[in-house]
Amino acid sequence: MWSPFLMRRHRFVAGWFAALLCIVCLHLYFTFNTVEKSQTAGHRRKLKLQHEEKLQAEDRKNGDRIVAGENQSAIKKYDQVQQSRKASAENNAHNRPGQQESSHSSGLLSNPHETQSAFTNGRKDRKLYEPPPNESPSKRLPQAIMIGTGKCGTRALLEYLGMHPYVVHASREVHFFDRDENFDQGLGWYRAQMPTSYSNQVTIEKSPAYVEHERSAPEIYKMNKTIRLIWVVKDPVVRLMSAVALQQSATPRHFYLERINGTLAIKKYNNAVNRGKYIVHLRKWLKFFPLSQASQ
Numbered sequence: 251m252w253s254p255f256l257m258r259r260h261r262f263v264a265g266w267f268a269a270l271l272c273i274v275c276l277h278l279y280f281t282f283n284t285v286e287k288s289q290t291a292g293h294r295r296k297l298k299l300q301h302e303e304k305l306q307a308e309d310r311k312n313g314d315r316i317v318a319g320e321n322q323s324a325i326k327k328y329d330q331v332q333q334s335r336k337a338s339a340e341n342n343a344h345n346r347p348g349q350q351e352s353s354h355s356s357g358l359l360s361n362p363h364e365t366q367s368a369f370t371n372g373r374k375d376r377k378l379y380e381p382p383p384n385e386s387p388s389k390r391l392p393q394a395i396m397i398g399t400g401k402c403g404t405r406a407l408l409e410y411l412g413m414h415p416y417v418v419h420a421s422r423e424v425h426f427f428d429r430d431e432n433f434d435q436g437l438g439w440y441r442a443q444m445p446t447s448y449s450n451q452v453t454i455e456k457s458p459a460y461v462e463h464e465r466s467a468p469e470i471y472k473m474n475k476t477i478r479l480i481w482v483v484k485d486p487v488v489r490l491m492s493a494v495a496l497q498q499s500a501t502p503r504h505f506y507l508e509r510i511n512g513t514l515a516i517k518k519y520n521n522a523v524n525r526g527k528y529i530v531h532l533r534k535w536l537k538f539f540p541l542s543q544a545s546q
C-alpha cells in the first residue's frame with residue numbers, strides 16, 4: 251500500500267532523475283558533436299596540406315617554372331625587363347664609384363648630390379624651400395592622391411615626388427577609403443595620418459588599393475572635387491607577373507594558380523588579374539572625375 255505522501259515523494263525523485271538524465275544526454279550529445287566537428291576539420295586540413303605538398307612536389311619536378319599558358323612571351327618580356335633594370339642599376343653604380351645607392355639617388359636625377367641636399371633628416375632644406383612667413387606647420391588633407399595601380403612603380407614615383415621641396419607625402423599607405431576600420435574613423439583620422447606641411451606645400455598620399463574599391467571615387471569626390479589624382483600604369487602583363495611574384499611569397503599557390511595540361515597558369519579570377527584591368531576601373535573613376543579636369 252502506497253501512502254499519498256510516499257507517492258508524491260517518488261514522483262518528485264523520478265522527476266529529478268529524469269531531468270538529470272536529460273542534462274547528461276545533452277552534455278554527451280554536445281561533447282561528441284564538437285569532437286566530431288574538430289576531427290572533420292582536422293581531417294580536411296590534413297587533406298589540404300597533402301594536396302599542397304603534392305602540388306609542390308609536382309612543381310619541383312617541372313623545374314618550378316610558372317608557364318602562364320600562351321603567355322610564354324610575356325614571361326620572356328618580364329625577364330628581359332628585370333634584366334635590363336638590373337643592368338642599368340649596375341651601370342649607374344659603375345658610373346658613380348664611391349657613391350652609395352639609396353632610394354633618393356636611384357639614377358633618375360641629373361645631379362644626385364643636389365637631390366640629397368634637399369633632404370636633411372627628413373626635413374626640407376631651407377635653401378630650397380621657403381615656408382610662408384609667420385606660419386606654423388599643420389597636418390592637411392591630401393591635395394593629390396596616388397590611387398593605383400599597385401606593382402606599377404607607385405612607391406618609386408611617390409619617393410621621387412617627395413624629393414621636391416614643396417611636396418610632402420604620407421610615409422606609409424593610409425588605406426582610408428578602402429578599409430572600413432579606417433574609413434569609419436572619419437576625415438579627422440585621415441588628416442592625422444598626413445605629415446605636417448605649410449600652406450605652400452602639396453600633400454600627397456598613395457594607397458594603390460583605392461583604384462578598385464567601390465567607395466573610393468565617390469568619397470574622394472565628396473571630400474574634394476578638384477583633387478589631383480595620380481594613376482600609374484604599366485604593361486598589364488608585366489604588372490601581373492610582379493603581382494603574382496608577390497602573392498607567391500605570401501599565399502598558398504592553389505589560391506591563384508591552376509594546372510592546365512601539366513603547366514601552371516595564373517587563375518582567370520585571380521585578384522591580381524582584376525586589378526590590372528585598367529579600363530574597368532577607369533570607367534568608374536571617370537563618372538566622378540571627367541578627363542577635362544586632367545587638363546585644367
Ligand SMILES: Nc1ncnc2c1ncn2[C@@H]1O[C@H](COP(=O)(O)OS(=O)(=O)O)[C@@H](OP(=O)(O)O)[C@H]1O
Binds near residue numbers: 400401403405458492
Ligand atoms: N620606374 C619604374 N617603372 C616601372 N616599374 C618600376 C619602376 N620603379 C619600380 N618599379 C617596379 O614596380 C614594382 C613595385 O611597384 P609598386 O611600388 O607600385 O608596388 S606596391 O604596390 O607599392 O607594392 C616593382 O616591380 P617588381 O620588381 O617586378 O616587383 C618595381 O621594381
